Amino acid sequence: MMGLLREMLSYPFLVRAFLGGTFISLCASLLGVSLVLKRYSMIGDGLSHVSFGALSIAVAFGWAPLAVSLPVVGAAAVLLLGLTGNGKLRSDAAIAMISAGSLAVGILVTSLTTGMTTDVSSYMFGSILAMNRQEVFLGAGLSAVVLGLFVFCYNRVFAVTFDESFAKATGVNVRLYNTLLAVLTAVTIVLGMRMMGAMLISSLVIFPALTSMRLFKSFKSVVVSAGVVSVVCFWIGLMLSYAYSVPAGASVVLVNLAGFVCFWGIERLRGCGCFIFCLWGG
Numbered sequence: 001m002m003g004l005l006r007e008m009l010s011y012p013f014l015v016r017a018f019l020g021g022t023f024i025s026l027c028a029s030l031l032g033v034s035l036v037l038k039r040y041s042m043i044g045d046g047l048s049h050v051s052f053g054a055l056s057i058a059v060a061f062g063w064a065p066l067a068v069s070l071p072v073v074g075a076a077a078v079l080l081l082g083l084t085g086n087g088k089l090r091s092d093a094a095i096a097m098i099s100a101g102s103l104a105v106g107i108l109v110t111s112l113t114t115g116m117t118t119d120v121s122s123y124m125f126g127s128i129l130a131m132n133r134q135e136v137f138l139g140a141g142l143s144a145v146v147l148g149l150f151v152f153c154y155n156r157v158f159a160v161t162f163d164e165s166f167a168k169a170t171g172v173n174v175r176l177y178n179t180l181l182a183v184l185t186a187v188t189i190v191l192g193m194r195m196m197g198a199m200l201i202s203s204l205v206i207f208p209a210l211t212s213m214r215l216f217k218s219f220k221s222v223v224v225s226a227g228v229v230s231v232v233c234f235w236i237g238l239m240l241s242y243a244y245s246v247p248a249g250a251s252v253v254l255v256n257l258a259g260f261v262c263f264w265g266i267e268r269l270r271g272c273g274c275f276i277f278c279l280w281g282g
Contacts (some may be wrong), residue, residue, distance in 0.1 A: 008242055013129055017195075017248070020131040021234050023139030024192040027146045028201075029208035029230035031185050033223050034161045036209040043080060043182075044202035046095035047189040050076040052198040053106035055123045060113035065123070066134075069190050076102070077182035126197030126249035128238070139191055146184055150223060153177075158219050196249040204230065207256035214263035233259050
């Protein structure tokens, strides 16, 4: 295992893949805890489709993909928050509506202009080995912001996640923190699409949080566990991808799925153990 890792790190493009993927996995997992608890777990899937639509338009007109997709996806995240926050639409309905519409726009623009080029395909299905230095630096900056949010504003993030009414009563600017979470999630999705593709990026948001919730119950422990699980699963997935020449995005998702099954099994065994102990004590 260590020999394989040393071999992989001898290639600059794989070093960029490891660094960029680690930053994106960490951000997605931390933000995912709040999103899952607020029942916005599918926002990653919706925003990835919005990003695909924006990227398709950018590629068709020869514009810079990140420069176009970042503001578009950020605006879509804030719009989703506004639609669901005012009670006019359920969160799942709003996400499905924007997701389907954006994906349709992306497919239509692609079919009428450039066709399924390498650039479009890499964002649809992922191409982590094509990550450049700019994306790695953006990922590092995003990680710093997300970690700073959870370290220095932990109590406010906790309050907004679990009880917005109480948070408002205590003077927390709930709209500001919700918007911040939405925008950070949007940036994470746009950067993560290069790694996982539009079809799989939402897994980085959902799996680590759900996995950690199998064994941990406090918000802080779930956040820490989700970050560790996400990074470890990404590293294992990327190493398996290199060793067996399989797509990196699918490999990472399957490792996350295996991690969830393991944590779920431990949870079940622990529950059975407590039950047997109670019977024995009784």
